Amino acid sequence: MRLLLVEDDTMIGDAVREVLRAEGFAVDWVRDGAAADSVLGSETFDLVLLDLGLPRLDGVEVLRRLRARRNTTPVLIVTARDAVQDRIAGLDAGADDYVLKPYDLDELLARIRALIRRSHGQADSVREIHGLRLNPITHEALRLSPDGAAPTPIQLSAREWAVLEVLMARPGVVYSRAQIEDKLYGWKDEVSSNAVEVYIHGLRKKLGNAVIETVRGLGYTMPRDDTP
Numbered sequence: 001m002r003l004l005l006v007e008d009d010t011m012i013g014d015a016v017r018e019v020l021r022a023e024g025f026a027v028d029w030v031r032d033g034a035a036a037d038s039v040l041g042s043e044t045f046d047l048v049l050l051d052l053g054l055p056r057l058d059g060v061e062v063l064r065r066l067r068a069r070r071n072t073t074p075v076l077i078v079t080a081r082d083a084v085q086d087r088i089a090g091l092d093a094g095a096d097d098y099v100l101k102p103y104d105l106d107e108l109l110a111r112i113r114a115l116i117r118r119s120h121g122q123a124d125s126v127r128e129i130h131g132l133r134l135n136p137i138t139h140e141a142l143r144l145s146p147d148g149a150a151p152t153p154i155q156l157s158a159r160e161w162a163v164l165e166v167l168m169a170r171p172g173v174v175y176s177r178a179q180i181e182d183k184l185y186g187w188k189d190e191v192s193s194n195a196v197e198v199y200i201h202g203l204r205k206k207l208g209n210a211v212i213e214t215v216r217g218l219g220y221t222m223p224r225d226d227t228p
């Protein structure tokens with residue numbers, strides 16, 4: 001999942017980016033409103049974490065312009081605890097939710113996960129598919145046993161998990177290699193040309209071939225699971 005962090009405070013931005021990366025998100029960071037407006041006009045993100053007090057262009061104005069372009073990317077605004085009016089202005093301008101500064105990082109992560117989940121039309125974050133149970137919160141993959149025995153944990157690398165998360169968010173949707181890379185890496189990360197193939201190969205070895213299908217010339221998909 002790819003997040004845009006809009007934050008002018010270097011210390012806060014550094015800390016938040018660190019936490020988000022540790023959770024497996026690809027994070028791009030801009031430090032003023034004009035830069036945010038420009039990048040949101042040309043690139044797609046799974047969520048925007050938007051500070052409201054920003055140089056060059058106010059956060060609320062960034063949000064207004066985004067929604068005026070009919071862009072429905074989930075936006076989580078960040079405001080000071082006492083700035084009730086800002087919060088209201090942000091929500092009225094089309095924000096989906098807000099968090100208060102100073103951040104409670106666990107709460108921030110929970111709100112981000114909830115918004116991404118909702119934007120994918122899922123009420124529940126845990127998915128059971130192809131005999132596996134996948135939990136995006138704990139990053140756990142478990143193989144379910146048909147005879148009711150305890151499920152077996154499967155060890156995945158952070159990158160393997162990130163690829164899996166993209167595919168499992170919307171079973172049946174085909175993602176090209178470029179689309180997966182996009183969600184996997186921030187601007188400054190080096191992408192080796194066959195990285196996605198390597199992660200897919202690793203996932204198939206660990207999860208079984210049925211979990212990820214190659215659609216020739218198009219990309220990859222997690223087939224819908226038709227078993228009741």
Ligand code: CA
Pocket residue numbers: 007008009051052053054
């Ligand atoms: Ca600020």
